[in-house]
Amino acid sequence: MLPPGKIPPEKLREIVFNRLGAPGERVIAKSDLGVDATAIDFGSSVLVASTDPITGAEEKIGFYAVHINANDVATFGAKPKWFLVSILLPENSDDALLVKIMDELHESASKLGVAIVGGHTEVTPGLDRPIVAGTMLGEVPKEKLVTSNGAKPGDAIILTKWAGLEGTAIIASERGKELEKAFGKEFVEKAQSLIEMISVVEDALTANEIGVNAMHDPTEGGVANGLHEMADAAKLGFRVYAERIPIRKETLKICEFYDLNPLALISSGALMIAAPKEKADSIISALKRKGINASVIGEFLEDKESRVMVDNGKEKPLERPESDELWKVV
Structure with a gap:
């Protein structure tokens, strides 16, 4: 039985990555673990494409669809430009739901300078909530392309914003009444507002100007x-x-309330950067000039079996989460 959320890595290797159709002659970045987009050679420029569905949230689903897909494209150093979207609605949906989703898609895409260029819309039997799946396309000069597998031993690991950012906002929206009783309305509204920080497009393009490896x-x-x-x-x-590792107090309180691990809570809005150590300070300074907080949280190691976290001076393995903590509460 497969768990909720992303398919486990061993199943991706066993079932998915060996069934990918014809070889792509111009494909620079092929499907692999940890690779969230693809890059296709167009001569002096590279087309970057990524696709993701929104399945864990109903509120602001169109907003999430644009930003989650734009983020993956931006991590390759590309500016998001074109978006295709499929909207699947539950039976008995009315016009108002479709209007709401389209308004969210339109507003979010407009703010990023992204054109919605196609897609598909239908009412789908068997659904208990809407699902929006998008494909974002972007473009980058070949010399500025960054790929997910480019980290080097000794690279600094930089994290922007805060861990668990998106999960905090989703839980505060989905379980707002319950959380208001525990922490008050002002706390919940502040936690919900963190969703406005979900984009990492500026984070990624700013860091890439200084120079990053992944x-x-x-x-x-x-x-x-x-x-x-x-x-x-x-x-x-x-x-x-x-x-x-920076974690907001809202995230810590919500995770304590529901007994969740904030480091395994969906974290769109944070960006993980691998960069030469000598560039880390310059990257952090450039980000801070844009109002984006960032911290060096560790370093990459040559030994691929060594994946550890140091806590109170003690080193211990950092286990890979089996599924996202969000699924425990929404």
């Missing part, structure tokens, strides 16, 4: 899974330090 958007499974995915892609290990 970038990754830690979505399902949070920062913990994101570290493993990035290490998988580069065939490396890592060492991170618990006290350096």
Whole structure:
């Protein structure tokens, strides 16, 4: 039985990655663990494409669909430009639901300068909530392309914003009444507002101007899974330090309330960057000038079997989450 969320890595290797059709002669970045987009050679420029569905949220689903897909494209150093979207609605849906989703898609895409260029819309039997699946296309000069598997041993691991950012906002929206009783309305509204920080497009394009080796958007499974995915892609290990990983107080309180691990909570809005150590300070300074907080949380290691977190001076293995903590509460 497969668990909710992303298919486990061993199943991807066994079932998915050996059934990918014809070889792509111009494909620069092929499907692999930790690789969230593809890059296709168009001469002096590279087309970057990524696809993702939104299945864990009903509120602001169109907003999520645009930003989650734009984030994956931006981690390759590309500016998101074109979006295709499939909207699947439950039976008995009315016009108002479709209007709401389309308004969210239109507003979010407009803010990023993205054109919605196609897709599909239908009412689908068997659904209990809408699902929106998108494909984002972007473009980058070949010399500025970054791939997910480019991390090098000794690279600094930089994290922007905070771990568990998206999960905090989703839980605060989906379980708002319950959380208001525990923490008050102001707390819940602040937690919900964190969703406005979900885009990493500016984070990624800013860091790429300084020079990075790899970038990754830690979505399902949070920062913990994101570290493993990035290490998988580069065939490396890592060492991170618990006290350096930034987590907002709203996230900590919500995770304590529901007994969740904030490091395994979906973290769109945070960006994971692998960069030469000598460039780390410049990247962090450039991000801070844009109002984006960032921290060095560890480094990549040559030994791919060594994947550890240092907590209170003690080193222990950082386990890969089996599924995202979000599924426990929504």
